[in-house]
Amino acid sequence: MGQTPKTASQYMEEANQVVERLSPEVAIPRHGDSNVVFIDVRDGKDIDQTGTIAGALRIPRGVIEFAADDTSKLYNPALTKDKEIMVVCAAGGMAALTGRTLHEMGYPTVYNVGGFNAWKDAGGPVE
Numbered sequence: 001m002g003q004t005p006k007t008a009s010q011y012m013e014e015a016n017q018v019v020e021r022l023s024p025e026v027a028i029p030r031h032g033d034s035n036v037v038f039i040d041v042r043d044g045k046d047i048d049q050t051g052t053i054a055g056a057l058r059i060p061r062g063v064i065e066f067a068a069d070d071t072s073k074l075y076n077p078a079l080t081k082d083k084e085i086m087v088v089c090a091a092g093g094m095a096a097l098t099g100r101t102l103h104e105m106g107y108p109t110v111y112n113v114g115g116f117n118a119w120k121d122a123g124g125p126v127e
Contacts, residue, residue: 021113038055039057
């Protein structure tokens with residue numbers, strides 16, 4: 001009870017301090033690199049409506065802790081701590097928060113790629 005409650009903007013500020021934001025122009029040339037994993041953390045309905053980054057893992061933000069934990073039954077073996085992790089969402093907020101979570105779980109190289117529409121508009125590969 002002694003802690004002051006945090007606001008959403010405080011969580012975002014903290015996440016943005018930990019997770020570097022990359023523009024699509026910087027991230028697109030990394031697409032296809034075997035050392036890079038893209039994750040779309042949006043809800044499946046959103047992805048069904050708009051598509052996603054070609055080859056991106058589709059892991060909703062609500063289950064990222066389980067997918068990233070190699071002791072969990074839901075662990076996704078494509079997520080390894082020696083890879084660069086690029087996270088995308090609708091506008092960048094969920095990607096930042098997810099990136100912070102992954103960083104706290106021991107993933108050293110995590111980037112916020114921002115929103116999917118910016119990726120698509122910049123000519124990034126989509127599916």
